[in-house]
Amino acid sequence: MLYNLRLGATWLQDSLGDKEHEESTTNSELQFFDMNTIATATNNFSSKNELGCGGFGSVYKMFLQYLILFLMLPLCSSTDTITPNQPFRDGDLLVSKESRFALGFFSPRNSTLRYIGVWYNTIREQTVVWVLNRDHPINDTSGVLSINTSGNLLLHRGNTHVWSTDVSISSVNPTVAQLLDTGNLVLIQKDDKMVVWQGFDYPTDNLIPHMKLGLNRRTGYNRFLTSWKSPTDPATGKYSLGFNVSGSPQIFLYQGSEPLWRSGHWNGLRWSGLPVMMYRFQHKVSFLNNQDEIYYMFIMVNASFLERLTVDHEGYIQRNMWQETEGKWFSFYTAPRDRCDRYGRCGPNSNCDNSQAEFECTCLAGFEPKSPRDLFLKDGSAGCLRKEGAKVCGNGEGFVKVGGAKPPDTSVARVNMNISMEACREECLKECSCSGYAAANVSGSGSGCLSWHGDLVDTRVFPEGGQNLYVRVDAITLGRGRQNKMLYNSRPGATWLQDSPGAKEHDESTTNSELQFFDLNTIVAATNNFSSENELGRGGFGSVFKGQLSNGQEIAVKKLSKDSGQGKEEFKNEATLIAKLQHVNLVRLVGCCITEEENMLVYEYLSNKSLDSFIFDETKKSLLDWRKRFEIIVGIARGILYLHEDSRLRIIHRDLKASNVLLDAEMFPKISDFGLARIFRGNQMEGNTNRVVGT
Numbered sequence: 236m237l238y239n240l241r242l243g244a245t246w247l248q249d250s251l252g253d254k255e256h257e258e259s260t261t262n263s264e265l266q267f268f269d270m271n272t273i274a275t276a277t278n279n280f281s282s283k284n285e286l287g288c289g290g291f292g293s294v295y296k297m298f299l300q301y302l303i304l305f306l307m308l309p310l311c312s313s314t315d316t317i318t319p320n321q322p323f324r325d326g327d328l329l330v331s332k333e334s335r336f337a338l339g340f341f342s343p344r345n346s347t348l349r350y351i352g353v354w355y356n357t358i359r360e361q362t363v364v365w366v367l368n369r370d371h372p373i374n375d376t377s378g379v380l381s382i383n384t385s386g387n388l389l390l391h392r393g394n395t396h397v398w399s400t401d402v403s404i405s406s407v408n409p410t411v412a413q414l415l416d417t418g419n420l421v422l423i424q425k426d427d428k429m430v431v432w433q434g435f436d437y438p439t440d441n442l443i444p445h446m447k448l449g450l451n452r453r454t455g456y457n458r459f460l461t462s463w464k465s466p467t468d469p470a471t472g473k474y475s476l477g478f479n480v481s482g483s484p485q486i487f488l489y490q491g492s493e494p495l496w497r498s499g500h501w502n503g504l505r506w507s508g509l510p511v512m513m514y515r516f517q518h519k520v521s522f523l524n525n526q527d528e529i530y531y532m533f534i535m536v537n538a539s540f541l542e543r544l545t546v547d548h549e550g551y552i553q554r555n556m557w558q559e560t561e562g563k564w565f566s567f568y569t570a571p572r573d574r575c576d577r578y579g580r581c582g583p584n585s586n587c588d589n590s591q592a593e594f595e596c597t598c599l600a601g602f603e604p605k606s607p608r609d610l611f612l613k614d615g616s617a618g619c620l621r622k623e624g625a626k627v628c629g630n631g632e633g634f635v636k637v638g639g640a641k642p643p644d645t646s647v648a649r650v651n652m653n654i655s656m657e658a659c660r661e662e663c664l665k666e667c668s669c670s671g672y673a674a675a676n677v678s679g680s681g682s683g684c685l686s687w688h689g690d691l692v693d694t695r696v697f698p699e700g701g702q703n704l705y706v707r708v709d710a711i712t713l714g715r716g717r718q719n720k721m722l723y724n725s726r727p728g729a730t731w732l733q734d735s736p737g738a739k740e741h742d743e744s745t746t747n748s749e750l751q752f753f754d755l756n757t758i759v760a761a762t763n764n765f766s767s768e769n770e771l772g773r774g775g776f777g778s779v780f781k782g783q784l785s786n787g788q789e790i791a792v793k794k795l796s797k798d799s800g801q802g803k804e805e806f807k808n809e810a811t812l813i814a815k816l817q818h819v820n821l822v823r824l825v826g827c828c829i830t831e832e833e834n835m836l837v838y839e840y841l842s843n844k845s846l847d848s849f850i851f852d853e854t855k856k857s858l859l860d861w862r863k864r865f866e867i868i869v870g871i872a873r874g875i876l877y878l879h880e881d882s883r884l885r886i887i888h889r890d891l892k893a894s895n896v897l898l899d900a901e902m903f904p905k906i907s908d909f910g911l912a913r914i915f916r917g918n919q920m921e922g923n924t925n926r927v928v929g930t
Contacts, residue, residue, distance in 0.1 A: 273326075317388075317412040322381035325349060325373075329414045330356055336418040340378060343467040348372035350469055351380060351390065353418050353434070355541060359562050364418060364441040364543060365434055368398045369469040386410040388422055388432070400432040417445040439469065442533075442544040444518070448486070449478050449530030458530070462546045474550045483645035483675060483685055484529055487578075488570070490550055494578040496571045497693065500645040500685070502702060503676035508576075508641040510700020510819075511568060513881070514873055517556070518542055558865075565865045573901070575695040582618020583690035584670075586637065590698060590823060592840060593787040599691065600635040601625060601708035618690070622709070628667035631710035634660065639701035639817075642673045643691040650675060652683040659684030660705065671706045699817045751826030751837075758782065758828050758835060762792055771844065774894070774908065781840060789840035790825055794833070810836060816886075820874030822897055822907040838907070842900045847893035863902060870904035871896055878906075 315331050317323045329338040337356040340349050341363065351367040367380075373392050383389045386404040390397040400422055404410060408426040415421060420434040435446045436456045440463050442448055450457045459477025464470040475489045483500035485508075499508030501522050506512060512520070517540045518533040535542060541557035554568040571577050574595055575587035581596035582605070589595050596615030604610040606617040621627070642648075654662070656674055663669035668688040675683025681703075694704065761782030762769050771779045771791060780792045810827050817823075828835040846867065849855045859867075871891075878886040888895075888906065895908045 315414045317380065317382060319382045319409050319411075322379050324380075325376040325378050331414045331416040331418070333416045335416045336414060338414045338420060340376070343469060345467050348374055349376060349378055351378070352469075353414070353420065355557075358541065358557055358559075360564070362543075362564070363469070364439075364443050365420070366439045366469045367420070367434070369439055369463075370471055371397050372469075373397060380412075382410060382412065386422075386424075386431075388412050402432045404431055418443055419445070439463075440472075440546050444534045444542070445532065447528075447530040447532045448476070449523075449528060450480060451528045451530075453527050460544075460546045462548045462550070465548050472548050474546050474548070476546045476552060478529060478531075479646045480529055481646040482648045483650050484524060485645055486531065488546070488550070488552060495550060496552070496576055496578055497644065499641050500648075500675070502674070503678040507677075507702060508695075509570075510697050513700050514876070561861065563861075565862060567866065567869050579616070579693050580695075581615040583692050584619040584621070585615060585694065586640075587615075587695040589695070590839065592789045599637070599694065599706050601627075601706065601712040622712070625709040625711070627707055627709050631713070632664075632707060633710070633713050634664075634671075634705040635708050635712070637694070637696065637704040637706060639696045639699070640673075640704040641693075641695045641697065641701055642685060642704050643671070643687055643694045645685055647689065647692075648685045648687050650683070650685060652676070654682075654684050656681050656684070659686065662686065663705075663707070669707060671704060673702060673704045677702050698819050698823065753826055753828045753835075753837060755828060755830050755833060757784070758792055758837070760785075761790060765794065772894075782837075788825075789842075791838040791840045792828075793836040793838065795835065816878075818874060818877045819903075820870045820877070820905055822905045841897040841905060843898035843902060845894045846896040846898060846904065849898070850893060859902075867896075867898075867902070867904045871906065874904070874906040 314321075315329055317329070323329065325340040327339065331337070334356050336353055338351065338353045341352050341354075341361070342349055350369065350372055352363040353365040354361050354363045368390055371390075373390075375392075377392050378390060378397070379392070380388065380390050383399070386409065387402060388400045390399065402422070404424065408424060410422055410424055410431065412420060412422050417435075421430050422432040423430050436451075436458060438446060438448070438458055438460055440460055442460055446458075448458055448460065457477065459475055461476075462472035462474040464472045473490055474495075476486065477489075479485055479487050479497075485500055486498040486506070487494050488496040497508060498506040500506070501524070504512075505520075517537055518535050521530075521532045521534070523530055533542075533544075543555050545553045545555060547553055552568075552570040553566045555564040555566050557563075558565050573589045574580055575589040581587045584599050584602045586597050586599050587595050588597065591597075594610075594613050594615070596610065598604060598619035601622060602619035603622050604615075604617070605620050606614075609615070609617050626632070651659070651662075652675055659672050659674075662684065663672040663686050666686075666688070670687050670689060671691055672684060672686040674681035675685050691706065759765070761784050762780040763782075765778070765780050769780045769782065771781050773779070774793075777794045780794065782790045782792050784790060810824065814824055822841070823839045825837045825839055827837055843849075849859055875888070875891070878888060888908075890908060891906070895906065897905050897907050899905065
């Protein structure tokens with residue numbers, strides 16, 4: 236197809252001997268260009284290259300070596316509709332009514348293949364969120380999208396059929412295709428406006444607001460995301476995200492047919508495997524599960540914000556938000572996020588706790604490693620088996636509670652939404668095959684029943700936001716028959732065993748008021764007698780030392796300075812506060828050591844130390860790109876929001892600075908040093924202090 240350029244185009248001729256350019260045109264200088272040349276020169280008629288719109292059409296600026304010319308296109312006003320009499324050609328553009336989205340032909344970076352896609356029309360970076368012919372590209376610019384005689388959308392190249400909607404249309408009146416302001420391309424019957432086909436039923440790698448992820452049980456449409464094959468190839472990739480509707484439905488990330496990650500079940504408030512949903516975002520979530528359909532969808536609270544969820548070609552789920560000032564997308568959530576997010580990381584009947592420095596995999600109460608050798612070598616994939624000789628049927632068995640848990644894979648769970656938690660427990664106890672139970676709905680006091688009758692697969696614990704899981708154990712594990720009461724308290728998600736002849740259920744989670752107390756000899760041995768080589772830094776409390784306990788766990792010991800103006804008051808304050816607070820962006824207190832002369836706090840050790848060691852170091856700060864800096868900022872903000880509004884206590888840190896933000900091995904931020912915090916009780920909005928503190 237040839238485009239005729241207007242007479243009077245401007246020529247800039249460059250030669251070594253000429254200092255001036257000739258700016259004259261004659262009729263004999265008229266040239267004809269093919270469509271490929273024009274599309275390339277104008278960046279596919281991008282909005283950036285549009286100079287204006289007049290009565291003759293749109294004007295675009297283009298560069299052809301030394302030629303600058305103005306291209307006159309026959310149409311000026313954009314449209315959002317394809318009609319039987321108006322086919323859509325390569326170079327045309329559909330723009331939704333409010334100009335939010337555009338549809339057109341495009342070529343990925345470093346590719347000449349042509350695809351039809353939908354992208355945001357209001358931002359600088361072309362971001363394709365839907366592709367019509369991802370597996371059927373056109374190798375030139377001759378593609379045409381039109382409505383055929385049967386009323387279907389048809390993509391063709393000459394007489395070659397490339398793609399079509401292929402739906403049965405009963406209406407005798409014509410159909411039209413329209414691009415909506417949601418980004419949805421719909422085929423509608425012109426007479427009754429009924430939608431007979433829509434692009435949102437066939438998502439590619441992006442979930443955008445108002446797009447449903449899930450199964451329409453009436454039509455059979457299973458809407459799931461599939462990654463691009465590569466950043467430059469929209470073809471169907473090997474990663475997909477969609478619902479598994481068995482048992483209690485969950486969203487799974489797959490590589491082929493192998494599960495990589497799961498959301499957990501919908502527990503009435505959020506996905507049980509996504510405690511991050513407790514925080515406020517710029518979107519609202521909808522989840523529906525009835526006889527007609529099951530879906531997950533989100534909509535924006537403020538329509539001016541742009542947000543999308545993507546499955547990328549490397550197998551990660553990214554939730555991105557457009558940052559207008561930077562002119563780029565920022566990912567504020569990624570999954571799988573850590574090792575415990577990986578499906579079945581620790582094998583069956585095990586618990587994954589990512590906060591453990593030594594190894595994240597341990598057996599659930601009443602179980603033992605299937606392969607002790609593999610577990611010793613830090614490979615927990617074999618999982619755990621019921622302890623040899625354990626009797627869990629009619630022999631005084633009961634349940635151990637795992638707090639803060641992501642319950643096991645619910646696709647194999649039995650679901651009963653009509654009974655209470657107490658009835659759920661009794662039902663599970665009566666059936667010898669029942670290995671555990673949990674609440675189906677955690678809102679209020681909890682209701683509904685999930686029960687497992689086999690292995691417990693893919694269980695993990697969170698520092699905050701999980702729910703209770705009850706695991707069936709034998710009488711010996713419960714501690715019946717022992718004369719001495721024993722109580723073990725080590726970490727969130729660890730096992731509590733308490734002898735009680737009448738006990739049927741025990742807690743496998745720590746309570747905030749409990750601290751692990753270390754004797755001075757243990758701390759001295761762990762820190763190599765507080766050697767200078769182990770010193771990490773010095774603050775208002777005194778020195779901080781790195782240590783290692785006898786079980787291999789790395790710790791950070793904050794030793795209260797004897798001559799510091801900050802004394803036991805601050806020490807007790809910090810110990811009490813941190814013990815009561817559990818949040819992924821707050822440093823975790825392992826325990827403390829209190830003697831007549833020495834007072835110390837024992838924290839988890841964070842290998843990347845403090846934020847200031849990066850941002851004020853000329854070499855290290857290059858490791859913090861803007862995406863990582865944004866993630867750190869968001870993490871700090873979440874921690875502060877929790878302290879100010881979401882925790883049981885209202886807390887003002889009063890000494891927040893870069894040196895009090897610690898970074899773990901994955902550069903995840905955690906706020907430390909609550910020794911200067913002042914508690915504001917529930918409804919207090921201000922308080923008085925008799926000490927000047929802070930930096």
